[in-house]
Amino acid sequence: MFILRFLARRLGQGAIIIFLVSALIFTLLRVVPGDPVRLMVGGMAPDTLVEEIAAEMGLRDPIHVQFGRYMGKVLQGDLGESFVRPASGAAVGGASFDDSTRGERAKVLDLIAETAPMTLQLAVLAMVFALMIGVPIGVWGGLYPGRLPDRLALYTSSLFVSLPNFWLGIVLALLLSVKLNLLPAIGYRGFSYTILPALVLAVEIAPFIIRTLTVSVAGVMGQSFIDIAKVRGLSRNQIVFRHALKNSAVPLLNLLGVQFSMLLGGVLVIEFIFDYPGLGLLTINAVMQRDFPLIQGIAIVTAAVFVLINIAVDLLATAIDPRLDY
Amino acid sequence: MALDTTGATETLLSVRGLGVAAGDKPILTDISFDLAPCSILSVIGESGSGKTVLARALASWLSAPLRVTGGEIRFRGRDLVADPGHARSLAGREIAYVGGNPAGALDPTMTVGAQLVEKLRAVRPDIPAAEARAKAIRLLEAVHIPSAARRFHEYPFQYSGGMMQRAMIVDALISDPALLIADNITQPLDVTVAAQILKLMRELNHDFSTAILFICSSLPVACDASDEVMVLHEGRVVERQTPAALVARPGHSYTRELIAELPTLWQGGETGAGREIDRNRRAIMSVRGLAKAYEVRARGQAGVSRVQAVRNVDFDVFPGDNFGVVGESGCGKSSLMRLLTGLERPDAGSVFFEGENVAAASPKRLRALRRKFQLVLQDPYGCLPPQSPIGAILEEPLKIHRIGSAAERRDRARAVMAEVGLSDSLYRALPTGLSAGQRQRLNVARAMILEPRLLIMDETLSALDQTEQGKLLDLFDKLQAQHGFTYIFISHDLTMVRQVCSRIAVMYLGETVEVAPNERLFFDPGHPYSRALLSAAPTLEERRYRPEDCLLEGEPPSPIDLPPGCAFASRCPQAFDRCRAENPALRARGDHALAACFLNPDPDIALHETATETPHA
Numbered sequence: 001m002f003i004l005r006f007l008a009r010r011l012g013q014g015a016i017i018i019f020l021v022s023a024l025i026f027t028l029l030r031v032v033p034g035d036p037v038r039l040m041v042g043g044m045a046p047d048t049l050v051e052e053i054a055a056e057m058g059l060r061d062p063i064h065v066q067f068g069r070y071m072g073k074v075l076q077g078d079l080g081e082s083f084v085r086p087a088s089g090a091a092v093g094g095a096s097f098d099d100s101t102r103g104e105r106a107k108v109l110d111l112i113a114e115t116a117p118m119t120l121q122l123a124v125l126a127m128v129f130a131l132m133i134g135v136p137i138g139v140w141g142g143l144y145p146g147r148l149p150d151r152l153a154l155y156t157s158s159l160f161v162s163l164p165n166f167w168l169g170i171v172l173a174l175l176l177s178v179k180l181n182l183l184p185a186i187g188y189r190g191f192s193y194t195i196l197p198a199l200v201l202a203v204e205i206a207p208f209i210i211r212t213l214t215v216s217v218a219g220v221m222g223q224s225f226i227d228i229a230k231v232r233g234l235s236r237n238q239i240v241f242r243h244a245l246k247n248s249a250v251p252l253l254n255l256l257g258v259q260f261s262m263l264l265g266g267v268l269v270i271e272f273i274f275d276y277p278g279l280g281l282l283t284i285n286a287v288m289q290r291d292f293p294l295i296q297g298i299a300i301v302t303a304a305v306f307v308l309i310n311i312a313v314d315l316l317a318t319a320i321d322p323r324l325d326y
Numbered sequence: 327m328a329l330d331t332t333g334a335t336e337t338l339l340s341v342r343g344l345g346v347a348a349g350d351k352p353i354l355t356d357i358s359f360d361l362a363p364c365s366i367l368s369v370i371g372e373s374g375s376g377k378t379v380l381a382r383a384l385a386s387w388l389s390a391p392l393r394v395t396g397g398e399i400r401f402r403g404r405d406l407v408a409d410p411g412h413a414r415s416l417a418g419r420e421i422a423y424v425g426g427n428p429a430g431a432l433d434p435t436m437t438v439g440a441q442l443v444e445k446l447r448a449v450r451p452d453i454p455a456a457e458a459r460a461k462a463i464r465l466l467e468a469v470h471i472p473s474a475a476r477r478f479h480e481y482p483f484q485y486s487g488g489m490m491q492r493a494m495i496v497d498a499l500i501s502d503p504a505l506l507i508a509d510n511i512t513q514p515l516d517v518t519v520a521a522q523i524l525k526l527m528r529e530l531n532h533d534f535s536t537a538i539l540f541i542c543s544s545l546p547v548a549c550d551a552s553d554e555v556m557v558l559h560e561g562r563v564v565e566r567q568t569p570a571a572l573v574a575r576p577g578h579s580y581t582r583e584l585i586a587e588l589p590t591l592w593q594g595g596e597t598g599a600g601r602e603i604d605r606n607r608r609a610i611m612s613v614r615g616l617a618k619a620y621e622v623r624a625r626g627q628a629g630v631s632r633v634q635a636v637r638n639v640d641f642d643v644f645p646g647d648n649f650g651v652v653g654e655s656g657c658g659k660s661s662l663m664r665l666l667t668g669l670e671r672p673d674a675g676s677v678f679f680e681g682e683n684v685a686a687a688s689p690k691r692l693r694a695l696r697r698k699f700q701l702v703l704q705d706p707y708g709c710l711p712p713q714s715p716i717g718a719i720l721e722e723p724l725k726i727h728r729i730g731s732a733a734e735r736r737d738r739a740r741a742v743m744a745e746v747g748l749s750d751s752l753y754r755a756l757p758t759g760l761s762a763g764q765r766q767r768l769n770v771a772r773a774m775i776l777e778p779r780l781l782i783m784d785e786t787l788s789a790l791d792q793t794e795q796g797k798l799l800d801l802f803d804k805l806q807a808q809h810g811f812t813y814i815f816i817s818h819d820l821t822m823v824r825q826v827c828s829r830i831a832v833m834y835l836g837e838t839v840e841v842a843p844n845e846r847l848f849f850d851p852g853h854p855y856s857r858a859l860l861s862a863a864p865t866l867e868e869r870r871y872r873p874e875d876c877l878l879e880g881e882p883p884s885p886i887d888l889p890p891g892c893a894f895a896s897r898c899p900q901a902f903d904r905c906r907a908e909n910p911a912l913r914a915r916g917d918h919a920l921a922a923c924f925l926n927p928d929p930d931i932a933l934h935e936t937a938t939e940t941p942h943a
Contacts, residue, residue: 224430231387232497233418233449242444243433321435323483 007311014307021303022074022296026067029292036083036290074300079108080293082286108297111282116264116301118188119278122201122271123263125194127256129202134209141210142217142248143240153214157207169200169273186275197274201267205259212255216248223247250317250324257313264309265302336402338363338504338537339384343397344407346376346383353379353392354561363504366531366538368548368569371558372584373791377541380558381509384539385423386413401505419449422498422536426510428490431497432482438493439463439478446500458500465496468533469526470879487655488519488881492526499534509541516654516818519881521862521873524551545584546864549573557581573866587792589821591848591865597824608681609642610780610812611666611699616640616675616685617836618661622886631886635661637836639675640912640920643780643814643829648806650827651816652859656882658836659816663784666814667701668692679780697727700773704785706765710757716743716768717753723776738775745808746771746801763794767801774805784816799826820863824848829918832856835885835893838912842919852921854898875899892923900925 037054038045054060058069073080085106141153176196177185183196220226221244229239264279271280279298286294318324339361346354354376361367371377382388384399386406399406401421406413417423425431432441442462446453453461459478466474469492477485485493491511498506508527512520524547531538542548548555549569556566557578564578576582616639619632636658643649653659664670666677668684677684679699687695703709710719720739724730730738740750746767757765766786773781787795799822805811817823823830830847832840832855840853851857854876861871878897883889891908895901904924912920 224425224427225433228423228425228431229433231385231417231423232445233501234445235448238444238448243436246435247433322481323434 003315006315010307010311010314014304014311017307018300018303019071022071022300023067025296025299026070027063029295030063030066034290036292039290040083070296077109079112079297079300081105081107082111082294083291084289085111085291085294108293111294112279112297112301115277115279115282118276119264119267119271119280121191122194122198122267122276122278123260125198126201126205126263127260129198130205130209130259133202134206135213137206138210138213139217139245141214143221143244145214145218145221150214150218153210157210160203160207163203165200165204166269166273168203169197169270172196172200173274188275188277193274193276197267197270197276200270201263205263208255208259209252212251213248216251217244220244220247246320250321253313253317253320257309261306261309264305336363337361337400338402339539340400341384341397342400344380344383344399345395345397346379346388346392347395349391352395352561354383357397357561357563359556359563359566361505361537361539363537364531364535365554366528366540366552368540368542368552368555369558370542370545370548370555370584372793373543375558376561377543377558378509381423381507381539381541384505385421385507386410386417387423418445418503419501420503421505421507422501422503423507423509424491424494424498424511426513428487428494428511428514429482431490431494434482437479437481438485439480442466442478442493442497442500445497449501462496462500465500466493468530469493469496470522472880486881488515488523491515491519491523495523495526495530499530499536502534503536506536506538507541508538510543511540512542512547517820517862517864518654518858518877520547520864521877522879525873527551544864545588546866549866550864557584585866587796588866589825590867591821591824591860591863592870593867597844607644609678610645610647610680611643611814612678613639613641613666614676614678616662616665616672616677618665618670618672620661633885634836634888635885636665636672638909638911638922639831639833639836639838641831641838641841643812645779645812646806646810647812647829648827649812649814650823650830651814651833652818652820652823652830653833654818654859654882656835656885657833658885659818659833660784661836662833663701663782663816666782667699668696693727697776698778699780699782700776700778701782701784702766702769702773702786704788706762706769706789709769710765712756712758714756715754716748716757716760719757719768720772720775723772727776729776742771742775745774745805762789763798766790766798770798770801770805774809774811777809778811780812780814782814782816785818786815787822788817788819795822802826820859821865832859835882835888837893837922839894839923840919840921841912842915842921843917846917846919850919852915852919852926853894853923854900854925855894856921858897 035050035054037050037057037059041050041053051060058066061069070080082105137153137156141150144150173185173196176182184190184193185196187193226239226244229243267278268280268284270276271278272284275281279302282294283298285291286298314324337360341360342358344354344357345352357380359367369377369380379388379392382392383394388394394407398408401416404412406416432438436444439459439462443455443458446458446461447455463474463478466477471477471489471492477489482490482493495511511527512523515523527538527540528551530536538552540548540551542551549572552569554566555569555572557564557572557580559578559580564580565572565576567575567577572581573585576585616636617634618636619634622631622633639658639662641649651659651662661670665672665685668677668687672685675685679695682695684692684695714722717736717739720742721735724735724738729735740753743750743753748764748767748771752760757768760768766789769786770781787798790798802813806813815823815827824844827844829841829843831838832847832853834855840847840851840856842852846852847856848860849870851860857871858873858877861869861873861876876899878899880897883893883896889896889906891904891906892898892901892910895905898905902924910922910924912922913926914920915926
């Protein structure tokens with residue numbers, strides 16, 4: 001009962017958020033300079049042709065009319081078609097304004113559906129790596145505030161934070177793939193291509209995990225129920241693993257929710273560096289090609305993922321700490 | 327480890343020459359005493375006398391910088407100081423500890439029942455989980471937790487303070503310990519609940535044959551609870567006697583002082599009853615039918631619930647009065663304070679300050695009015711900005727009300743500091759270094775710098791110890807004589823109210839159930855709840871009212887689902903059918919005393935046949 005009411009309320013709020021995001025993206029895309037039709041048909045095409053295609057695509061209607069039409073389709077699960085990408089594969093554009101293949105443009109939903117699993121795989125692996133690095137260091141630091149483990153945690157996270165990800169990506173690629181030939185780096189032809197970019201992302205996320213955990217574990221360890229647990233006869237392991245970690249998990253969970261959403265939204269720089277065919281790379285190309293429907297589609301999907309992850313995080317947090325009541 | 331192997335007559339705990347120091351500073355010196363199995367020994371002393379350190383030392387729970395400097399703690403003949411491993415194995419199993427802060431004592435993310443089972447299985451892994459669960463529920467029933475089997479699955483935050491303390495007692499007793507160390511366990515509880523916990527503890531001592539070391543700071547409670555009382559002073563045991571002998575023939579000067587200082591409720595001493603107040607003048611503050619409800623969203627339910635924090639509050643405060651508002655936690659005292667000072671608007675009713683309704687005043691007018699009534703709060707630490715110098719804190723109210731030039735404000739601040747007894751050298755200091763007593767002086771100074779007519783003291787003294795309270799009360803007296811202040815004291819402490827207040831309102835669940843002059847309230851209370859409060863008040867005097875006659879087992883109903891009728895009916899031994907159907911209103915009992923109880927003769931019926939009931943808004 002509680003769960004149903006909670007889900008109804010949060011999904012309703014989520015729908016509003018997604019609607020607002022769509023409206024904002026839609027409007028902004030149409031006021032920024034750069035005519036997508038000109039890009040589609042190429043610089044050589046006559047102006048009349050540009051106008052003709054634009055009118056045919058409805059791009060000369062008032063924005064609210066265009067938006068209404070678009071949202072109507074979105075509600076039916078149709079995110080529209082890419083302006084520039086043919087269903088068959090590589091992007092088109094340039095001089096081929098009379099290219100007959102232009103008619104069979106790719107569905108935005110298909111484009112996202114192809115790349116999203118790649119990004120999901122990268123995000124999950126990055127998260128696993130980040131937790132593997134961050135949790136032990138963070139918990140250890142939190143158990144001994146002000147002492148060596150705490151300082152080590154601080155130094156490690158400072159070091160990780162100050163490594164620029166593009167630099168680390170290039171250095172690791174050079175080291176691990178070029179020199180040592182351990183891991184493949186560029187493109188994607190199998191799971192092993194995910195490891196290197198995930199590692200770079202993990203180094204980027206781990207400091208946040210370390211910092212959050214040291215603070216929350218130290219805070220929980222200072223609370224009276226932990227102090228008194230000793231005199232109640234509980235062992236150190238019971239105190240730390242059953243009580244302290246559970247109580248410090250909520251801040252970490254909130255952090256992971258935000259970080260995971262950001263990873264799923266596409267990791268632009270890393271995917272670009274490693275030429276990893278995920279949502280990030282798709283986004284970059286879509287922006288460069290003024291591919292409005294694709295940008296909009298990615299924005300809507302990302303916003304929806306954000307909303308869903310936040311709902312899941314809050315549900316999990318309530319399960320961990322029943323005092324939280326969202 | 328069974329009890330009978332050592333024999334019941336042998337000494338259970340034997341402490342010899344125990345010394346504990348914090349770094350180089352000795353806290354406990356040469357503590358020696360014996361504790362027989364199944365007996366209750368109280369340890370009493372003022373704050374700083376080392377009571378809690380003793381409790382922790384016995385529980386092998388000292389943390390740096392505290393350390394044992396010498397002596398031995400023999401438990402069933404084995405020295406715990408010399409053998410920390412053995413001491414650790416006893417913790418929670420043979421030696422159990424209950425502290426004074428039940429609210430934070432259990433993990434908030436696990437159910438109480440799961441933690442009781444976890445504890446029992448941690449110290450006795452041989453007990454199967456099902457058996458542990460059954461035992462926990464049985465003990466929760468034994469400490470009178472209602473519907474224990476259901477409460478077993480609830481979380482700590484769903485327990486009230488009194489219930490949580492009961493649960494912690496279960497937590498301590500579940501492993502059948504031979505020794506229970508109870509460190510200030512009644513400190514945070516309301517008097518009526520504390521009285522129930524003490525009664526419970528004696529029953530448990532009897533039923534489970536557990537020896538109890540009962541540590542507390544209140545002599546009456548200590549005497550009430552135990553077979554023998556040990557007095558601790560400056561880290562030394564100064565005497566040990568049975569309660570009756572201790573009170574009759576205190577052997578040490580410190581004990582004599584302690585007994586002499588103890589405020590009394592009935593046996594004369596200083597009271598606030600003496601002052602002559604003209605009650606035919608216009609009241610300085612007049613409260614009529616005040617009500618305020620807060621909306622809270624209930625867990626797992628649709629919609630919101632209304633917590634009726636303040637319901638029917640009626641009283642008058644006359645110029646020169648020391649008006650007391652007493653009641654237990656959750657009775658709406660603090661909500662009332664917020665309404666009186668215009669911090670919040672009531673849902674119904676009015677608060678007249680010198681004839682002007684504070685509850686309906688515009689924000690601008692309210693600010694102007696606030697010059698004349700000021701507030702001093704309970705927490706001496708939270709209500710001072712830590713980054714402002716003391717002088718600036720004092721001058722701020724003057725700045726807000728645009729009074730005087732900078733130089734005049736400075737002179738005014740220094741004058742007020744002198745009046746409340748803060749040294750002039752503190753003018754530029756930050757409040758960080760001040761003691762609790764000094765902080766409250768500063769708070770009083772900040773309130774009186776605007777030369778108000780009415781000062782509202784919300785539990786201003788409850789964070790201070792006995793001695794410091796006395797000093798501040800003297801200060802209040804002096805200031806009243808000089809400036810003609812009227813005070814409203816909001817407090818849970820009956821002895822304090824008895825000492826200083828001329829007129830007292832008793833609140834229960836948001837209502838004023840009785841408003842009476844000091845003497846009348848203490849000698850002829852008109853409401854059963856007032857009698858219950860008096861019966862539970864800690865005192866060494868012969869009680870005028872016995873707890874078992876005045877109060878039924880149980881805790882106050884929730885202010886969310888108030889039963890119809892009188893709110894006290896569920897705990898009142900004299901309640902009858904009408905009390906459960908109809909809520910009595912305040913009625914005059916003569917001599918400016920009012921009470922809301924059907925047991926009092928109804929003056930309206932006697933005088934006018936038409937006026938049967940005067941319901942409040």
